[in-house]
Amino acid sequence: MAKQSKITVKHYLNDRLKPEIENGVEKYPVFCMIIFNRHTIRRKSITFLKLSINEFENKAYQGKYKKQIDLSLKYEIDIFNRIVEKFAIDLDKKNVSNKFLNFDSRYTYTSKNNELNQLNSYLNYYLSNIKEALSRYVYNENVIFEFKEKLEKVFNFGTKSEIKQDIIELLGNAEIFASDWDFDENVMFLKNNISEKSMELVFLTFCFEQFENYYETKITGFWCVPIFEWIFNYNETAKNYINFTKSNTKIIEFSKKIEIKFNENIILKQLETIKHIANDKDFHIKNKC
Known part of the structure; x- marks a missing residue:
């Protein structure tokens, strides 16, 4: 049996985007990076957080939604991991993923790499709400x-x-x-x-x-x-x-x-x-x- 590729899911600040300046401090949106089988997908976090480097690295954000933000970030990592784990062992993933292509137009990938498109469509579908x-x-x-x-x-x-x-x-x-x-x-x-x-x-x-x-x-x-x-x-x-x-x-x-x-x-x-x-x-x- 072939060894399963390592799955990496982590949050990061997308400093490629123009920062939002708040009280003289640069703040960037929080994104999630999913790496599997040498493929990388980047998605904006559902929290829509914009944080400074210090806030992000030290979880120094405050406010009435802090608990919900912490829960969201934790769950986001967990659910992405579980979906990619399912993708990795799904023998019918090509057919399933192709069926789900463009299911969610907000996150559609049009990469030349078909497996990357399949993984993304798999994520889009199983993250959807009923x-x-x-x-x-x-x-x-x-x-x-x-x-x-x-x-x-x-x-x-x-x-x-x-x-x-x-x-x-x-x-x-x-x-x-x-x-x-x-x-x-x-x-x-x-x-x-x-x-x-x-x-x-x-x-x-x-x-x-x-x-x-x-x-x-x-x-x-x-x-x-x-x-x-x-x-x-x-x-x-x-x-x-x-x-x-x-x-x-x-x-x-x-x-x-x-x-x-x-x-x-x-x-x-x-x-x-x-x-x-x-x-x-x-x-x-x-x-x-």
Whole structure:
């Protein structure tokens, strides 16, 4: 068996860029360098930090977000390492990576080195978050579908199907389908007009949002939970999800407000939906950004 190439992941100050001057001190953006098999990828840190050399070398930055920054930098190194480790042993990585090319236009590589492009596309895909995909599944494929069915029972659109779509867009503009939990009347409007099955999915989006907020506070810093965790670290992530949701006060109170019978079976159903979305073979097509 060939010896696996060493993986190096580290943060650095990108002093090739023009510094930002703050109180007479030069500050540069923090980047992350990923080195594997003689290939190097450089990405701007998700923290979007700009630090002086002293602040960077001595972790001398302060402020109310210091804890989140520390968590983010630590998690960033960890998740990059784990994804590259997976890439190194993935026998189908060429096919998988080529499928993911240009998945995230913000970080697309167009190197003449195809393996570098493949590694970058692998990173882009497995760092992506499923929150928007979950929201699209809940609202576009379920909730809005029910509203369209209701409209068809009330109105005869004939050949004017675009009018039906206009009505749906009006509801969307009114943020009826938005996950803005500050508007009780929006949530109650949904509760009074969609099935219990779809309302359970709406409840899932609320639980998922609360879980991500918790995860960012405790583990990932500024990182949303990457799809990598839901695919390759599923058991641990699912366990954390169960333990958090079943005892979270906000979730329990929200379930009572919308009259959802909240129990472990509901949580397990939620995890099945999350797992289904994360492992969707067409995820890279449906959620390209």
